Amino acid sequence: xxxxxxxxxxxxxxxxxxxxxxxxxxxxxxxxxxxxxxxxxxxxxxxxxxxxxxxxxxxxxxxxxxxxxxxxxxxxxxxxxxxxxxxxxxxxxxxxxxxxxxxxxxxxxxxxxxxxxxxxxxxxxxxxxxxxxxxxxxxxxxxxxxxxxxxxxxxxxxxxxxxxxxxxxxxxxxxxxxxxxxxxxxxxxxxxxxxxxxxxxxxxxxxxxxxxxxxxxxxxxxxxxxxxxxxxxxxxxxxxxxxxxxxxxxxxxxxxxxxxxxxxxxxxxxxxxxxxxxx
Amino acid sequence: xxxxxxxxxxxxxxxxxxxxxxxxxxxxxxxxxxxxxxxxxxxxxxxxxxxxxxxxxxxxxxxxxxxxxxxxxxxxxxxxxxxxxxxxxxxxxxxxxxxxxxxxxxxxxxxxxxxxxxxxxxxxxxxxxxxxxxxxxxxxxxxxxxxxxxxxxxxxxxxxxxxxxxxxxxxxxxxxxxxxxxxxxxxxxxxxxxxxxxxxxxxxxxxxxxxxxxxxxxxxxxxxxxxxxxxxxxxxxxxxxxxxxxxxxxxxxxxxxxxxxxxxxxxxxxxxxxxxxxxxxxxxxxxxxxxxxxxxxxxxxxxxxxxxxxxxxxxxxxxxxxxxxxxxxxxxxxxxxxxxxxxxxxxxxxxxxxxxxxxxxxx
Numbered sequence: 001x002x003x004x005x006x007x008x009x010x011x012x013x014x015x016x017x018x019x020x021x022x023x024x025x026x027x028x029x030x031x032x033x034x035x036x037x038x039x040x041x042x043x044x045x046x047x048x049x050x051x052x053x054x055x056x057x058x059x060x061x062x063x064x065x066x067x068x069x070x071x072x073x074x075x076x077x078x079x080x081x082x083x084x085x086x087x088x089x090x091x092x093x094x095x096x097x098x099x100x101x102x103x104x105x106x107x108x109x110x111x112x113x114x115x116x117x118x119x120x121x122x123x124x125x126x127x128x129x130x131x132x133x134x135x136x137x138x139x140x141x142x143x144x145x146x147x148x149x150x151x152x153x154x155x156x157x158x159x160x161x162x163x164x165x166x167x168x169x170x171x172x173x174x175x176x177x178x179x180x181x182x183x184x185x186x187x188x189x190x191x192x193x194x195x196x197x198x199x200x201x202x203x204x205x206x207x208x209x210x211x212x213x214x215x216x217x218x219x220x221x222x223x224x225x226x227x228x229x230x231x232x233x234x235x236x237x238x239x240x241x242x243x244x245x246x247x248x249x250x251x252x253x254x255x256x257x258x259x260x261x262x263x264x265x266x267x268x269x270x271x272x273x274x275x276x277x278x279x
Numbered sequence: 280x281x282x283x284x285x286x287x288x289x290x291x292x293x294x295x296x297x298x299x300x301x302x303x304x305x306x307x308x309x310x311x312x313x314x315x316x317x318x319x320x321x322x323x324x325x326x327x328x329x330x331x332x333x334x335x336x337x338x339x340x341x342x343x344x345x346x347x348x349x350x351x352x353x354x355x356x357x358x359x360x361x362x363x364x365x366x367x368x369x370x371x372x373x374x375x376x377x378x379x380x381x382x383x384x385x386x387x388x389x390x391x392x393x394x395x396x397x398x399x400x401x402x403x404x405x406x407x408x409x410x411x412x413x414x415x416x417x418x419x420x421x422x423x424x425x426x427x428x429x430x431x432x433x434x435x436x437x438x439x440x441x442x443x444x445x446x447x448x449x450x451x452x453x454x455x456x457x458x459x460x461x462x463x464x465x466x467x468x469x470x471x472x473x474x475x476x477x478x479x480x481x482x483x484x485x486x487x488x489x490x491x492x493x494x495x496x497x498x499x500x501x502x503x504x505x506x507x508x509x510x511x512x513x514x515x516x517x518x519x520x521x522x523x524x525x526x527x528x529x530x531x532x533x534x535x536x537x538x539x540x541x542x543x544x545x546x547x548x549x550x551x552x553x554x555x556x557x558x559x560x561x562x563x564x565x566x567x568x569x570x571x572x573x574x575x576x577x578x579x580x581x582x583x584x585x586x587x588x589x590x591x592x593x594x595x596x597x598x599x600x601x602x603x604x605x606x607x608x609x610x611x612x613x614x615x616x617x618x619x620x621x622x623x624x625x626x627x628x629x630x631x632x633x634x635x636x637x638x639x640x641x642x
Binding site: 174176 | 329355376
């Protein structure tokens with residue numbers, strides 16, 4: 001034990017570490033392990049039958065696919081929003097800044113109802129999109145994406161913003177005095193600095209999107225095999241008092257999400273090491 | 280390459296940063312822009328680099344009007360006070376950056392780039408740091424890398440914005456000498472901004488003194504130090520003692536005291552400011568002596584080559600402080616005590632008309 005202890009001006013490593021572990025166990029690990037314990041009531045054959053049912057598999061595809069797409073969209077536009085908020089001053093900037101947090105604060109059901117009303121075939125926006133482009137937004141997979149983009153936006157903006165604030169404009173000036181054009185300055189100077197924060201934002205937006213339920217079920221239309229998300233499948237099982245079935249699907253979701261977050265973290269660590277930040 | 284600026288004017292809100300500046304920087308010289316903070320020297324440098332736009336006036340590089348040219352195309356090397364190194368790149372990649380960003384047609388091969396980068400790193404004597412990251416270097420090393428990075432693209436001029444401002448005194452002195460040596464080897468037209476008069480006088484071929492967005496004096500270090508043309512220049516280059524007085528019959532009257540033999544002609548009754556450097560003053564213990572200014576000894580500081588005596592003004596000069604630099608022997612001879620009343624006798628005195636000072640200082 002003494003090998004991990006090193007001298008520090010603030011004492012209390014033992015106590016705080018112990019507290020951290022107990023707290024993490026109570027709040028995160030024990031509830032999560034219950035998922036696996038419930039699941040273990042099933043035999044492997046039963047388990048496999050439940051989690052590989054065509055309707056459930058379709059929901060995985062939609063849930064994880066739409067979440068990744070939404071996180072990617074948010075990474076691009078969230079970065080742009082953060083850039084505008086940090087670099088420029090304009091009237092009403094404070095209000096725009098506050099608006100970014102709204103998806104955090106709004107009950108998800110409210111967001112879902114509002115989005116559905118807008119994008120429904122007879123809604124304000126929906127009728128134009130369906131009328132002119134012939135694309136159905138609400139009650140289709142696209143609607144799921146819209147809802148997930150909406151709720152994931154603040155994560156990217158709020159993680160990238162502080163990094164942009166700390167970014168010295170001198171770096172850009174140095175790059176352009178060395179002959180780099182705008183794209184090169186962005187690609188080789190700015191992006192490598194922003195990337196770790198952007199990836200964190202992406203991971204958070206993704207994680208939030210995978211677990212989202214409230215806003216999605218209104219706009220998705222919940223058509224089997226087309227626009228059902230995995231959390232909905234879990235709820236459906238619960239409503240049928242099929243607790244073991246519900247936790248089986250939950251376990252699959254949990255493992256996939258965990259692996260994906262692990263990969264993102266590993267990528268981040270790799271990016272950090274490559275740029276000398278961790279040395 | 281020569282640099283010329285004509286009638287530059289720059290305004291930040293109600294603050295005038297540059298007020299009709301016209302200057303000529305001959306090819307191959309190392310020029311210092313010297314002045315207190317807020318005098319406009321950094322703004323001038325940034326306008327020459329193209330990082331900032333003047334409200335009016337023009338920047339002429341090598342006889343060509345470059346006012347509308349983007350910083351990218353001006354071919355200037357710029358060195359920042361806080362280095363502005365790319366933290367996510369190794370030292371090697373930092374120096375290679377400018378070469379790698381060239382358009383494909385004129386971009387050298389990686390092999391040529393590697394050779395060139397190593398040559399530059401040898402020039403700044405840091406070849407052994409090529410694989411490190413900027414965060415692993417000391418301040419002095421970072422600034423030398425920043426310089427190597429700027430030189431990699433073979434700039435026509437080198438502009439340095441307070442290059443040693445963030446370094447500690449010892450490293451500063453070392454880098455100063457090193458910059459001078461480097462300039463003697465490369466002969467690239469260079470301008471550096473500083474607020475440290477010692478640095479400017481020691482390193483530069485010529486010094487441009489600025490205050491309140493105006494040029495006060497341009498000249499060699501010797502010219503500006505020994506022949507200051509304005510009270511500002513006199514006061515800025517080294518410590519100074521100031522007396523307010525009136526000229527009458529060729530004598531300077533300061534309160535009840537009189538100084539004889541001014542050597543300069545001023546109309547009778549003209550109000551003047553008189554300046555003397557600490558080493559141009561002597562102390563006389565005999566207060567009955569006719570010529571001299573009365574003062575009270577406050578402290579005697581005896582360390583280093585010369586001793587310093589700090590004095591407080593009395594009578595009309597009440598509240599003022601004076602500083603005299605004497606040899607240790609002289610101090611020993613005088614055996615001054617605190618509170619003693621003595622007379623200050625200048626060996627040299629520089630007079631400026633009082634109204635000229637007002638005009639210059641309230642722009």
